[in-house]
Amino acid sequence: MINMKLKVSNLIPFIAFFGLFLVFAIATDGTVCSSYNMKVIVGQVIPIVLGGLGVMFVVSQGSVDLSIGGTAAVSATVGAMIAAQYGFAFLFPVAVIIGILIGVINGMIITRFKVSSFMTTLAMLISLRGFLNYLLSKDVVFAPDGSAFLNGFYIQLIALVIAIIIVGYLFEYTKTGRCCKAIGENETTSRYIGINVSKTRVISFILSGVMASLVGVFQLCKLGGSSSTLGQFFEMRVMMAIFLGGVLVTGGMSAKIYKLIVGAFTIVVIENGLLISNVDGSISEAVQGILLMLVLFVTLRFSGGPIKRTKKAAAAVQK
Amino acid sequence: MVQNESILQIENLNKSFGPTHANKNICFTLKRGEVRGLAGENGSGKSTLLSQIAGILCKDSGQMQKDGAAYDPKSPLEANEKKIAIVVQELGLVNTLPAGINIFLGRTDQFSRFGIVNMKKVYQAANEQLEKWGLPAIPYHRLAGEMNVETRKMIELARALSTDPDILILDEVTQALSHDNRLRLYEIIKTFKEQGKSIILITHDLEEMIEITDTISILRDGELIGTETSCEINSDILKTKMVGRKLDGEYYRADAEERYEDEVILEVKNLVSEDGLADISFEVHKGEILGFCGLSDSGIHAVGKAVYGLSKLQTGTVCLKQKNIRICNQTQALQNGMAYVPKDRDHEALMMAASIRENFSMPSLDALRGPLGYLSTRKLNRMAEDAKNLFNVKCTGIDQPMNGLSGGNKQKVNLGRWLLKDPDVLVVDCPTRGVDVGVKAYLYQCLKNAKEKGVAIVLITDELSEAIGMSDNIAVMKNGKIVKTIKRSSHFSEEAIIEVMI
Numbered sequence: 001m002i003n004m005k006l007k008v009s010n011l012i013p014f015i016a017f018f019g020l021f022l023v024f025a026i027a028t029d030g031t032v033c034s035s036y037n038m039k040v041i042v043g044q045v046i047p048i049v050l051g052g053l054g055v056m057f058v059v060s061q062g063s064v065d066l067s068i069g070g071t072a073a074v075s076a077t078v079g080a081m082i083a084a085q086y087g088f089a090f091l092f093p094v095a096v097i098i099g100i101l102i103g104v105i106n107g108m109i110i111t112r113f114k115v116s117s118f119m120t121t122l123a124m125l126i127s128l129r130g131f132l133n134y135l136l137s138k139d140v141v142f143a144p145d146g147s148a149f150l151n152g153f154y155i156q157l158i159a160l161v162i163a164i165i166i167v168g169y170l171f172e173y174t175k176t177g178r179c180c181k182a183i184g185e186n187e188t189t190s191r192y193i194g195i196n197v198s199k200t201r202v203i204s205f206i207l208s209g210v211m212a213s214l215v216g217v218f219q220l221c222k223l224g225g226s227s228s229t230l231g232q233f234f235e236m237r238v239m240m241a242i243f244l245g246g247v248l249v250t251g252g253m254s255a256k257i258y259k260l261i262v263g264a265f266t267i268v269v270i271e272n273g274l275l276i277s278n279v280d281g282s283i284s285e286a287v288q289g290i291l292l293m294l295v296l297f298v299t300l301r302f303s304g305g306p307i308k309r310t311k312k313a314a315a316a317v318q319k
Numbered sequence: 320m321v322q323n324e325s326i327l328q329i330e331n332l333n334k335s336f337g338p339t340h341a342n343k344n345i346c347f348t349l350k351r352g353e354v355r356g357l358a359g360e361n362g363s364g365k366s367t368l369l370s371q372i373a374g375i376l377c378k379d380s381g382q383m384q385k386d387g388a389a390y391d392p393k394s395p396l397e398a399n400e401k402k403i404a405i406v407v408q409e410l411g412l413v414n415t416l417p418a419g420i421n422i423f424l425g426r427t428d429q430f431s432r433f434g435i436v437n438m439k440k441v442y443q444a445a446n447e448q449l450e451k452w453g454l455p456a457i458p459y460h461r462l463a464g465e466m467n468v469e470t471r472k473m474i475e476l477a478r479a480l481s482t483d484p485d486i487l488i489l490d491e492v493t494q495a496l497s498h499d500n501r502l503r504l505y506e507i508i509k510t511f512k513e514q515g516k517s518i519i520l521i522t523h524d525l526e527e528m529i530e531i532t533d534t535i536s537i538l539r540d541g542e543l544i545g546t547e548t549s550c551e552i553n554s555d556i557l558k559t560k561m562v563g564r565k566l567d568g569e570y571y572r573a574d575a576e577e578r579y580e581d582e583v584i585l586e587v588k589n590l591v592s593e594d595g596l597a598d599i600s601f602e603v604h605k606g607e608i609l610g611f612c613g614l615s616d617s618g619i620h621a622v623g624k625a626v627y628g629l630s631k632l633q634t635g636t637v638c639l640k641q642k643n644i645r646i647c648n649q650t651q652a653l654q655n656g657m658a659y660v661p662k663d664r665d666h667e668a669l670m671m672a673a674s675i676r677e678n679f680s681m682p683s684l685d686a687l688r689g690p691l692g693y694l695s696t697r698k699l700n701r702m703a704e705d706a707k708n709l710f711n712v713k714c715t716g717i718d719q720p721m722n723g724l725s726g727g728n729k730q731k732v733n734l735g736r737w738l739l740k741d742p743d744v745l746v747v748d749c750p751t752r753g754v755d756v757g758v759k760a761y762l763y764q765c766l767k768n769a770k771e772k773g774v775a776i777v778l779i780t781d782e783l784s785e786a787i788g789m790s791d792n793i794a795v796m797k798n799g800k801i802v803k804t805i806k807r808s809s810h811f812s813e814e815a816i817i818e819v820m821i
Contacts, residue, residue, distance in 0.1 A: 174692040175684045182681060185670035192629065192661050192668065193682050194653025253673045 012302045013246045013262045016295045020266065024273030031276050032269075041268050043153055046160050047215045048264040052238045053167040054211030056260055057177070057204035059242050062184040062251035063117035065208045067106060069234035070128025072216030075099045075209075077135055077226040079217060083144035091144055091217060099213030100206050102128070107202030125235065133228055141226040150221040159214075167211070168257045180204055184251020240292065241267050246299045266295055326351045326517055327372070327390075327403075327486060332381035334367055341367040343541045345381070349486065352515045354508060356528040356549070358561050359538035360727075360755040365521050366408055368538070369488050372519070373405035374398035385486075396425050404484035406475045408491045408521075408753065414464025419445040421463050422478045448481045452507055455500070468495050468663060469615045476504070487511060489520040493527060494752050497615035497781060498817065505531055523755055524782070525554040537561055558756050570760050571788025572767065577807040579607035579791055583640045584775035585744050587626060590635035594621045597799035599635070603744065603775040608766070610790030611779040613820055618799040619779045620662055623748045626777060627659040628652045641743065653682065658737035662748040662779075668733045669721050676703035676717040679736045686740065702739075710735035711761070727758030734762060738769060745769060748779045763789065787811040795819045 024032045031037060051068055058065040079095030102124065109120050135141070149155060171177035179200045182190045191197050215234070220226055243249060244266050245259030270291050274284045329347040333340075341364045349355055357365045370376040372383070374392030383390045385401055392398040395405065412421045419442045420427065430440040445459045454473055463471060472495040479487060493501050508531055511518055522528050528535060529549050536546045537560045544560060582605045590599040595618040603609050611619040624630045626637055628648045637646040639655055646652050652659070661667035669678050680687065680699050687698055703717040710731045714724055721729060734750060750766070751759045766789060770776060780786045786793050795803045795816055803819045805811060 173694050173696075175688065175694065176692075178681075178684060178694065182670060182673075182677070185673045185677075186666070188667050189670055191649060192627075192659060194627075194649040194659075196648070196650045252670075253677055 010246075013244065013259060013266070013299050016298050017262055017266045017269065020273065020291070020295070021269055024269065024277060027277045028273070032273055037272070037276065039153060041265070041272050042157065044268045044272070045261075045264045046156050047219060047234070048237055048241050048267065049261055050160055050163055050218070051212050051215040051234060052241055052260040052264060053163055053171075053257070054208035055238050055242065056171055056247075056255055056257065057180050057207050058117070059239075059247060060171075060177075060180045060184045060251045060255035061201060061204060062187075062249070063110070063201070063204075064239065065106065065117065065121050065205060066235045066239075067102065067121040067124035067128060068208060068212035068215075068238060069231040069236075070125045070132065071099055071102045071209050071212040072219065072231035072234055073132045073226070074128045074135070074216075075102070075213035076216030076220040076230065077132060077141050079213075080141050080144055080220055080226060081135070081139065083147075084142070088144050088146040091147060092214075095213040095217050096210055099209035099211075099216075101209075103206035103209030104202060106209070107205035110205070111198040111201050129228075132226075132230070136226060136228055143221045143224050147221045150218060156218060159218075163211070163214070164257065164261075167207070170207075171255075171257055176200065176203060181251065181253050181255055184248075184255065185253060237267060244292065244295055244299060267292070270295075324351050325349065326386060328382075328384040329372075330382045330384075332368070332371065332383070333379045334364075334371060334376065335379055341541050342371070345543050347536065347543060349517050349519065351517060352512050353534060354512055354518045354520070354532045356532035356535040357519060357521045357538060358525065358528060358535050358557055360561055360757055363538040363561075364541040365538055366490055367541075369405060369490055369519065369521065370407075372398075372486075373403060373488055375405070375407070399426075399482040399484070402483065402485040403488070404479035404482045404486075405488040406472070406479045406490060406492050411475060412463040412471055414462065416463060417460050418457055418463050418466065418470075418474045419459035421474055422448065422459070422481055424478065426482075444481075445477065448477050452477070452480050452510075453503060455503070467615065467620075469497060469500065472496060473500065476507075480507070484516070486517045486519065489518065489522075491521050491523065491753055493522050493524065494781075498783075498820070499614060523753065523759070525557050525756065526784075529554060529557070561755075562757055570763060571784075575807065575810065577607075577791035579770075580605040580773065585626070585777070586636075586638045586640050588636050588638070590622075590625050590637070591633040592621060592625050592630045592635075593633065594618075594624070594630055595799045596621050596625055596630075596635075599625075599796075599799070599801060601794060601801065601804075603777060605775055606770050606773045607791045608770055608776040608778050608789055610786035610793040611777065611796060612783060612786045612793055612816055613796035615781070617796040617820070619796050620748055621799075622796070623659060623661070623746045623777065623779050626652075626744075626746050627657060629659075639743065654685065656740070656743040658682070658740065658742035658745045660734055660737060660745075660747040660750055662752065664726070664729055664733055664752070669729060671722040672720055674718045674720055675707060675712065675714055675724075675732060676700060678721055678732050679703040679706045679717075679739075682736050683740055706732075706735055706739055709739075710765075726753045727755055730754050730758065730762065734765060738765060741772070742774060744775045744777070746777045746779070749781055750778070751782070751785065783813050783816055787813065787816075797821075 055065050055068060075095040075098035078098055079091045082094045083091040106121055106124055109115055110117050179195045182195060183197055183200060187197060216231055219230060223230065241263035242260050245263030247255045247259050270288055274287055279287060325348050327349040329345055332342055332345040334342040345368060359365050367376065371378050374395045374397055390401060392401060413424065422445045423441055427436045427441065430437050442459055449457060454477055457470060457474055463474060472492060476492065493504060496504060508518055529552060532549045534546055535549055537544045539561060583602045584605050585603040588600050590596045599622060601609065611622055613619040621630065625632060628646045628651060639646065642655060644655050665671055676699060680702055684694065687694055687702065689695060700717065707717055712728050712731050714728065737745060751762055754762065766776060778786065778789055791807050793805045793811060794801045797820060
């Protein structure tokens, strides 16, 4: 089988991750590898991957969805408010419907008015954050009764595995996923072949919204209620995970689910490792940033990603 | 000025890209006032050689001398200073800048004061250049990216000319030009010659090359095989030398009668669109090749887009008669057995960074789908592998990215992926643009086979000989209208068609 050939370039994100893990394992005398800590790491990876699954469809088209943090917070909060009145059963359906709505609005604005996805979803994020604050100023929102079980580690893990199977299948092995990647490769080409670019784009934002709303519900149950910081910087962590894994910012066929998972683990291990190795809290974030940049550089440098492409583009311009 | 004095000398030039030895010990002398053609198959190293002369690529080893002095340009700008200018094969404009600025790109210092470029002066200077060389007016304040391929080529030509070069290099420029602009280019070449300046050019139209050049150098697999005098050679000898073996003479169709079934497959009625169609109606029958000829702004390319449902139509319908379906958008077109091969292969047709497999499979995804929409990797691989072998695509494997292939092989993928689907209607726009004779003959064979299978083919082309050689009927367009339809049995002649076109 031809595509079974292992390419070194595809392994770089893995190597970066295991390298970091090893460094932290030595620095902390193996505390990082303790079964308790592993559980903590996986627990933090779950929301990133869960949210990232939806965002992958958007990123593979060369677009971005910055609104997912807001989507997660607002959909979960509204879901919890309705569930408080009508019962737990409404929590998920309401949150998902709101996620779908936000996705449709994002997608429609981007395709109809040809606005860049960056601006559209950034504006959406700001307005959703504002809306969240408005909701919270009216009322204190608690996690609905009977939702405590969602807090369990294994139930979340099972949810994640199911999501990876279903959404991953959709992304890697169906026409929808392939069309998203084709649009990322070249939008004109995709249109000329006969792909309905607008429809595909709206679908991708809907998927992104749905996955974000699921993450929102889990996070809300974890916190025991909604707060104005719910889902804050969530979008950045997800984006970071995707690009750390080696997906190109321009999207295209390089987008793969496994890259998201590796990227998510890398981010969490850096955060977690610094915490456990007792790095001074005041500079830990700065170190985090530097490490992230290092990994990103290594990934792109050796996997023939954007750096090489830019060189080629520069050569083309010179011509 | 002495006519026989040499202006450019190249000795033992070598250039490799990884394992590919693109230029092997090239020795080359160009005289003042000489028009030199470079002939060779795709991938024989023509563009590589020219790129090194123009400073786009740096040589691995060897010497270049211009006017007796050592010449080793590090960038195209440096080459410009040494009075060598190139018009490249791919489009080399900055799309987001106005055309006027593009003409003086990298040389805007002369128009600027305190770092601010005086646009008025730039446009004025651009205008002067165009007038000086008798080029058609270009809306030079508009963005280059908004213009069509031909206008952009003219801008590039103006840019090259504005550096006042001693040696002008034209890498497949005429391909993108319509008939009238080609004539203008020939005039420019003549003027150059009279001024004792030299030209090196590549074109895949061998007849054209023989006509406009003084001498022709032939490259094969990176080696310079020889240089011939143009008036002593004909295109058959040239072809044989290029390929290194004798080619079968048959290129186009041999028959002189239109031949197709009565059944109408595609019916187009009263198309009016924003991009230049003014009331177009035609029918294509089963097994018919309908050629479209016209100047580049006559709307022939817009016909292809409109038929495939890509344009916004103001009025008019595109119907598939057999299935009784009206085509309103490209998705419907794809699902109902239509195929479209656009003109701009690299930007409109193929995903250049993606692998051959992805490019082959893209239009056939619906057919490859299993239960639950499952696209199995094995199926995709097998399909791409078969297709690669069927169309004889030269590559390292189906995982190779598209941008590593030569123009002819790219086009094999581009056309092949549609032919695999057995379409009912095939719309091809300039299918042999930038493709060498060997592949060209092959692509024509593909079209002939498709015709035998009963595919209704719409062949849009800039090359009259192609339309004449392949079509059952030719529709000649002018100003967005079909002005005349000519049958094959009435013996097409180039003169007759050009007369109607202009």
